[in-house]
Amino acid sequence: MDNVLKNPGMKKSLGKSLLYTLPMFLITFMFMTGGRPDFSNPSSSLAILIAFMLVNVLYFLMHYTGKTDKYRVVLFIIFALTLSFTLIKNMVAVRNSMSFSQADILECKIPFCHLVIPMMILPAAFSKSIIFPGSILNGFANISSMVVLWSVATLVLGRGFCSWGCFYGGWDDGFSRMRKKPLVKNINEIWKWMPFAVLLMVALTAALSLVPTYCAWICPFKAVTEFEQVTSVESATKAGIFFSLFAGLVVVLPVMTKKRTQCSYLCPLGAVNSISNKITPFTIKIDKNACNECYKCVEVCPMFALSKENIKDGKVSIFCSKCGKCVDACSKNAIHYGIKGIPAGTMKNFSRNLFLFVSFLFMAIFSAGSIISTLQSLIKLIL
Amino acid sequence: MTDALILGLSSGSACLATCGMVMFPYLMSGSSGVRRITIDLSVFLITRLIAYFILATLAWYFGQAFFSDPLIRNIVPGILYIVFAVMLVWYSIDKSRNPVCPAKIAKTVNNRRLVPVFLGIVNSFGFCPALFIILTKSATQGTIVQSYLAFLAFFIGSSLWFLPLPLAGKIRKREAIMTIGLLATGLAGIIFMIKGLTNLIGGIING
Amino acid sequence: MKKLKIIAGLVWAFLCLVLIIILFPGLTGFSASLSKAPFMKIHPRYSGGEVEKQIISEGCTLDVREPVFKGLNSDRKNGFVQLDWRGTVPDEIRDTVDYNLDGTPDFYVLVDTKTQKTEIKPFNSKVKNVGISTPTSYGWAVRINLTK
Numbered sequence: 001m002d003n004v005l006k007n008p009g010m011k012k013s014l015g016k017s018l019l020y021t022l023p024m025f026l027i028t029f030m031f032m033t034g035g036r037p038d039f040s041n042p043s044s045s046l047a048i049l050i051a052f053m054l055v056n057v058l059y060f061l062m063h064y065t066g067k068t069d070k071y072r073v074v075l076f077i078i079f080a081l082t083l084s085f086t087l088i089k090n091m092v093a094v095r096n097s098m099s100f101s102q103a104d105i106l107e108c109k110i111p112f113c114h115l116v117i118p119m120m121i122l123p124a125a126f127s128k129s130i131i132f133p134g135s136i137l138n139g140f141a142n143i144s145s146m147v148v149l150w151s152v153a154t155l156v157l158g159r160g161f162c163s164w165g166c167f168y169g170g171w172d173d174g175f176s177r178m179r180k181k182p183l184v185k186n187i188n189e190i191w192k193w194m195p196f197a198v199l200l201m202v203a204l205t206a207a208l209s210l211v212p213t214y215c216a217w218i219c220p221f222k223a224v225t226e227f228e229q230v231t232s233v234e235s236a237t238k239a240g241i242f243f244s245l246f247a248g249l250v251v252v253l254p255v256m257t258k259k260r261t262q263c264s265y266l267c268p269l270g271a272v273n274s275i276s277n278k279i280t281p282f283t284i285k286i287d288k289n290a291c292n293e294c295y296k297c298v299e300v301c302p303m304f305a306l307s308k309e310n311i312k313d314g315k316v317s318i319f320c321s322k323c324g325k326c327v328d329a330c331s332k333n334a335i336h337y338g339i340k341g342i343p344a345g346t347m348k349n350f351s352r353n354l355f356l357f358v359s360f361l362f363m364a365i366f367s368a369g370s371i372i373s374t375l376q377s378l379i380k381l382i383l
Numbered sequence: 384m385t386d387a388l389i390l391g392l393s394s395g396s397a398c399l400a401t402c403g404m405v406m407f408p409y410l411m412s413g414s415s416g417v418r419r420i421t422i423d424l425s426v427f428l429i430t431r432l433i434a435y436f437i438l439a440t441l442a443w444y445f446g447q448a449f450f451s452d453p454l455i456r457n458i459v460p461g462i463l464y465i466v467f468a469v470m471l472v473w474y475s476i477d478k479s480r481n482p483v484c485p486a487k488i489a490k491t492v493n494n495r496r497l498v499p500v501f502l503g504i505v506n507s508f509g510f511c512p513a514l515f516i517i518l519t520k521s522a523t524q525g526t527i528v529q530s531y532l533a534f535l536a537f538f539i540g541s542s543l544w545f546l547p548l549p550l551a552g553k554i555r556k557r558e559a560i561m562t563i564g565l566l567a568t569g570l571a572g573i574i575f576m577i578k579g580l581t582n583l584i585g586g587i588i589n590g
Numbered sequence: 591m592k593k594l595k596i597i598a599g600l601v602w603a604f605l606c607l608v609l610i611i612i613l614f615p616g617l618t619g620f621s622a623s624l625s626k627a628p629f630m631k632i633h634p635r636y637s638g639g640e641v642e643k644q645i646i647s648e649g650c651t652l653d654v655r656e657p658v659f660k661g662l663n664s665d666r667k668n669g670f671v672q673l674d675w676r677g678t679v680p681d682e683i684r685d686t687v688d689y690n691l692d693g694t695p696d697f698y699v700l701v702d703t704k705t706q707k708t709e710i711k712p713f714n715s716k717v718k719n720v721g722i723s724t725p726t727s728y729g730w731a732v733r734i735n736l737t738k
Contacts, residue, residue, distance in 0.1 A: 031614060103726045106672075106733075108632055126663040129633035136632065137625040144621035144630065152613050156606040190562055197566035204392060205574075207662055208385040210635055233584070237577075281602040341599025343592075354603055358610050365614050 010066030010333070010352060017064040020353065024059045024361060028052060031365050032372070043383065047375035054078070054371070055364040062356055068324030068337075072360070073173055076163065079367035080170025082374035084224040087111070089377060091226055099229040105133045111141035113225075114150040114166075116215055118199055118268045119206035131210050149366070157359055158280030159273040160322035162263055162303075164359040165366060168221045172262045173323075176254035176302055183256040191265050192304040192319060199268035214268055220245035260302040264319070274318040282355045284322060285338030286314040287345035297326035297335050314344060322359070327352075384536040386578065387517060391540020393564070393571035394471070394513030423499045428542055430503025435534040438507070438514075439521050443530035446522030456523060457582050463519045464579025471512035471572030475565045513537075513568070516575055634658040638672035638733075642691065649678035650729065657689055659738055669736050670721050675729040679703055683730065703730060710734060 012020065032048050039045045058071040065071075091098055104110060112134040123131045135142045153165045162169050202214040216228075217238055223246035230236050245266070253261040263270050277283075284305075291311065298306045305320035326335050337352040338344060450456045517537045521530040544564070613620075624630060634640075639655040646652075652675055659669035671689040683701040688694060696714040701707075701723060708723035721733040 027611070102722050102724045103731070105636065106638060106722065106724065106731050107726055107728075108637060123633065123662060124629040127633060127660065128629045129631050129660075130629070131633045131636065133632070133636040136630055137621060142621070144625045145617055148617060148620045148624055149613070152609055156609055190566070193559060193562045194566050196563040197570055200563065200567045201389070201393065201570045201574075204389055205385075208388065210633060210662065281599055281606055339599045339603045341595035341597075341602075351603075354607065358607050362610055362613075 010068075010327075010349065012063045012066070014064065017060055020063045021056060021060040023357065024364070025056050027361060028055055028364050028368070032368055043376050043379040044372075046379055047372045050375050051368055051371045055360075055368070059356075059360050059364070062360070063353075067328045068352075068356065069328045072163065072324060072363075073170075073177070075360075075363055075367060077170040077174040078371060079167055079363065080174070082367070082370040083167045085377070086370045086373045087225050097229075098226050100226050101229050108133045108135055109139075110134050111139075111226075112143045112146045113141070113215070114146055115168075115219060115221075115267070115269050116212050117147065117150060118272050119202050119212040119214060122203055122207035123210060126207070127210075131206065132212055132215075153362055154273050154276045154280075156280060157282065157322065157362070158277035159270065159303075159318070159320060160280065160282065160359055161273050162267075162270055163321040163323035164363045166263075166269075167367070167370070169260070169263055171221070171224065172250045172254045172260045173302070175251050176258050176260055178255050179258060182258040185257075187257060187259070187304075189304070189307075194265045195267055195271040195274075198266055199271040202268050217241060218245065218266070220250050220262060220266070222246075223250075258302070259304065263321070264303050273321075277318045277320065281340050282322060282351075282358070283338050283340055284316045284320050284326065285336055285344035286311060286316065287334045287336065287348075288314045289345060290332045290334035292332055292334070294331075296329045296331070300325045300329045322355070384532050386574065387520060387533045387536035388540045389574065390513055390516060390571050391537040392543065393540075393567040394511070395541030395544035395564075424545065426499040427503045427506075428545065430500050431507045431542070432535075432538055434504055434507030435538050436531060438518065439530045439534040440527065442518045442521035443524060443527045446524070446530075450523060458587065460519050460523045461579045461581075461583030464516065464575050464582060467512050467515040467519065468572040468574075468576035468579060471516065471575065472569045475569035475572065512572070513541075634660055638674070638731075641674075642689075645685075650680065651676045652685060654687060654689060657736055659736075665738060667738055668718075669738065670733045671736055673699065673732045673734070674726070675731075677729055679725075679729045689734075689736075697734065699732060699734070701730060701732060708732060 029052065032052050037045075037048075055075065058075055062068055062071045088098055091100075095101070095104075100110060110133045112132060116132050120130055120132060123129065130136070130143060132143065137144050150161070150165075153161045157164055163173070198214070198218075202212075202218075205211075205213040215222075218241060220242050222242045227239060227242065228235050230239050245262075249262040249266055253259075291314075293308075293311060295308055295311060298308060298311065301320075302323065302325060303319050303321050305317045306326060307317075310317060322337070324337075327337065330336075333348065336344075336348045337355045339347070339351045339354070342351065450459065517533060521533050524530040524533060631637075634656070635658060639658045641653045642656045643654040644651055645654070652673060655672040655674070657669055657671045659665040659667075671687075673685070673687065675683060681703055683699070683703065686695045686698045689696050694713070696712070697717045698711040698713070700709045700711075703725065706723060706725070708720045710717065710720055712718075716737050718735040718737060721735045723732045724730070
């Protein structure tokens, strides 16, 4: 893990931290147990207990230590790993393989993922239909519920969805933390606009070809979820592309640069979420009076959201995913969570507490299912 | 014609990035309001359209003459697509590329009313990698109508970028939009590279 | 003005808090409401189109779906018609299909379900070739490529 500086301004006492954790404790208890704890199944009960303790201990530590990113990333990575594990396990159980067949496409059995959303907007507007072989309302990851979840999350968190909600982000976030120092430091700023170019191209190509082109041809995360059965030169080419992109953008480049390169250089949904950063009330603010321009925050930012010019202007760019790494790194408490309308440097604690509750609650509940399912499988394996 | 439209939409931004900010003052000079700007822009676009139809005709006849053999019809365009696509990708990311538009030569035109016509001709025949790609596509079409349709799709895609030109001064984040457009051009180049490879492999397998 | 901005920011932040709290308990209801939106149906290119005709025989039903030519906002030149055999599918499927309901057969289809080999004999120039032929959870599905 990164060696971040202490942030004494955000630390709370033990009692206060427990108090702040209480609402999270109660709400996650309600969601994980359905309000009626059932101890008849030992493996299920143990899995729920471990998941419950995990999320609440992490949330407690965020308040007690004053550090955000250090604990956020633990749950974020666990979410990514457990989701892949759960998906792959279910697919192998049903189909005996990670790939889906033509029959699965014809029967509209493909689980929907929020990355499809940018590509379905134009076709939905013109053809009044969804260009995805999934289920509208029934079953796991149906289209309606995924659209509702993403829409609300992006409205509330903006690009914070990329650090608190996206079940793929944990992969490149995790790999970006493997080294203590980056091997590659100076990266041309022009590349941070690539997700917008990708968004433009996939939205156009999807509308014209009626195929979700990012999913069909590019998405690197097919390497850890599911992909089209390789039965032709075309499907083999697609497999080659996504495996290469996973290796390059999700593993190698994040390790070398300590940046989230897949999210910053490719993901078209990240581009959409950046735009929604304009409407969310939560933001990162820079208190220019407290800032000593050490630029540690610029160095640690994994999303290219900060630059020396930003800091001097006291503004954070639309690429900010509110991960909290800069906040944790700042020794002067100059860069902090804020609420739009409230001047920088004021109501820091209040803004952080409110943002943390909203974002962590979303992540905790969204990830609970896959964490519990994975734990159940592991417990069954052990016992 | 989907790929022609996409090529036009993505490369039109690169065209605008180099030429737009030069053309606009000429289009605006001596103008007396929205009506004059609209007429100038319309004349410019119509001239481009006519020039493209001429190019489509020439390209198709060239294709008929040299790409009559089915094997050559796949392999040669396949190679050309790959070469021009690489040029297009390089064009989009090359920092040392000269951004000066040939439209600057419009300074030498005395008659104010001929400026949009002249700019339309210069812009259409300013051979760039995107135009090479669409010429290659046009040359491989089965009928001359298909060749015209390809150029029409390319024209429509690229012209959309010129339409907001009169509002250019008011658009914030112009630089970011231009950067995105240039990167999209590079991505379009990659799409055509894959198309070229598919043609080439198909030609080799069938040959 | 400054106070107004602060109040607006706080109100919006608290509204977001409420939204997140009600999101998960209300997810079923919100999803059900969204599913009723006019655009919330699967494009026929993926769903196969509406079932136009059913032919019931011993243990097996053949669903002949509407031909699909739908594009982005208008019909395309090339499309397909999907046939679904539901129930106990025989080793060899043989059917003559009239997909456009004009009373005249349009093609004859032969599927060997053991080898997955599928052949068609078109009686109509608009019938082109076999697009997809695959076993499914309900039986068998075939898509025949057509032109308009």
